[in-house]
Amino acid sequence: MLFRSLVLPGALAPHIVQAQAYPAKRIRLIVPVAAGSATDILARIVAQKMTEQWGQQVVVDNRVGAGSVVGAMLGAQALADGYTLTMMTSSMAINPALRANIPYDLIRDFAPIANLAMTPQTIAAFPGAEFKTLKEFVAAARDKPGMINFATQTTGSTSHLSLELFRTAAGIRVNHVPFKAGTESHTQTIGGAVPILFDTIPALLPHIRSNRLRGLGIAVTQRSPFAPEVPTIAEAGYPGFEAVGWIGIAAPAQTTVAILDKLNSEMQRILKQPDVKEKFDTLAITATGGTRLCCAGSIHTYTNTPAMTTTASSIRADNILCCLQRSIHQPKPSRAPIHSRVHNLNPPPRKHRLKQHQTPSTRRNSRRP
Numbered sequence: 001m002l003f004r005s006l007v008l009p010g011a012l013a014p015h016i017v018q019a020q021a022y023p024a025k026r027i028r029l030i031v032p033v034a035a036g037s038a039t040d041i042l043a044r045i046v047a048q049k050m051t052e053q054w055g056q057q058v059v060v061d062n063r064v065g066a067g068s069v070v071g072a073m074l075g076a077q078a079l080a081d082g083y084t085l086t087m088m089t090s091s092m093a094i095n096p097a098l099r100a101n102i103p104y105d106l107i108r109d110f111a112p113i114a115n116l117a118m119t120p121q122t123i124a125a126f127p128g129a130e131f132k133t134l135k136e137f138v139a140a141a142r143d144k145p146g147m148i149n150f151a152t153q154t155t156g157s158t159s160h161l162s163l164e165l166f167r168t169a170a171g172i173r174v175n176h177v178p179f180k181a182g183t184e185s186h187t188q189t190i191g192g193a194v195p196i197l198f199d200t201i202p203a204l205l206p207h208i209r210s211n212r213l214r215g216l217g218i219a220v221t222q223r224s225p226f227a228p229e230v231p232t233i234a235e236a237g238y239p240g241f242e243a244v245g246w247i248g249i250a251a252p253a254q255t256t257v258a259i260l261d262k263l264n265s266e267m268q269r270i271l272k273q274p275d276v277k278e279k280f281d282t283l284a285i286t287a288t289g290g291t292r293l294c295c296a297g298s299i300h301t302y303t304n305t306p307a308m309t310t311t312a313s314s315i316r317a318d319n320i321l322c323c324l325q326r327s328i329h330q331p332k333p334s335r336a337p338i339h340s341r342v343h344n345l346n347p348p349p350r351k352h353r354l355k356q357h358q359t360p361s362t363r364r365n366s367r368r369p
Helices: 009-021 038-054 071-079 088-096 132-143 160-169 182-190 201-209 257-272 272-283 292-303 308-328 360-365
Strands: 027-031 058-062 082-090 109-124 149-153 176-178 196-201 214-218 246-253
Touching: 027 038, 027 071, 038 058, 038 082, 038 109, 038 201, 038 246, 038 257, 071 082, 071 088, 071 246, 082 088, 082 109, 082 132, 088 160, 088 246, 088 292, 109 160, 109 176, 109 201, 109 257, 109 292, 132 214, 149 160, 149 182, 149 272, 149 360, 160 176, 160 196, 182 196, 182 201, 196 201, 201 214, 246 257, 257 272, 257 292
Parallel strands: 027 058, 027 082, 149 176, 149 196
Antiparallel strands: 082 246, 109 196, 109 214, 109 246
8 A cells, every 4th residue: 555645845856966966875685585596686687777777876685584584674674764775575575474473574674675586486407417307207107106305495485386286286296495596496306315396497497407496387477588498387387377476676665756757767777777777688577667557566466375375374374284293202311420411512521530440439438537
């Protein structure tokens, strides 16, 4: 919901002056996901172009943890002066349905600046895996329920939610293997430790082009112009299946409208530059852009998408159930002395030690009268 406030003409003047002088110092761009991800790649392109245009350094600050919660919290708590911006992702919008007591509210604590890109999720496999197509993978997963490892980028990420959506659509059961970063899941899948994974097409395309991974299916209704050789998941028998990540940029709430408008104009300028378009095509990133209102609409859409929020809630329930099961079946700790159960604890004082082959009774008898 948008609110309009009436202000006197004189009250608006300081904000206009502030926007004209902006930026007067270095800008921090928080990226709540790991380096090498599609969001990180896009953030570095934007930061470089802003630095070149404004003559003030824009520093990318990767703050990873808790499924983007750490970075989002830092962005929400920053000063609303335009010098701390945050890359926004679809996982940030879904987090409230996935985790309890989220320390930020995407609508209340952030002022939208612009949509930047859409990144379709893609299934890719180790070239030496037993399955060569998505249909063969589904058949293998049905033959061996819960036995095939499936990698994603952290629990609760967009890739994890995409996996759960596909698992439900295909009626299969796999063993989810979350990694702290997408690059880790790539390395393990390329090496054959994990046979299959879900991630964005921009992150996976270099590996697919170099034949280190085999693209099995992209989660959009039509084949991507960036990877036309990769079939859609719909072609494998799941019509209408879509799982597309969203990337935007925002400032802390209460940032002045003049600064927000200036930042939005800068994002539109960057996205229209020919060299940026060329980079996006090379990286398989689909640029979006648009007004601040469009960005606010994307936040609302991803926060309230029934399929995503229902899937996130089921993941949260599954995690709670797993924790309860572990606590019920957890073996009771040993009753050994505390100093033998804790590492790096100083040994007992010397006066309590016994010499080798000496019992407490022989020790007392050996003392001098």
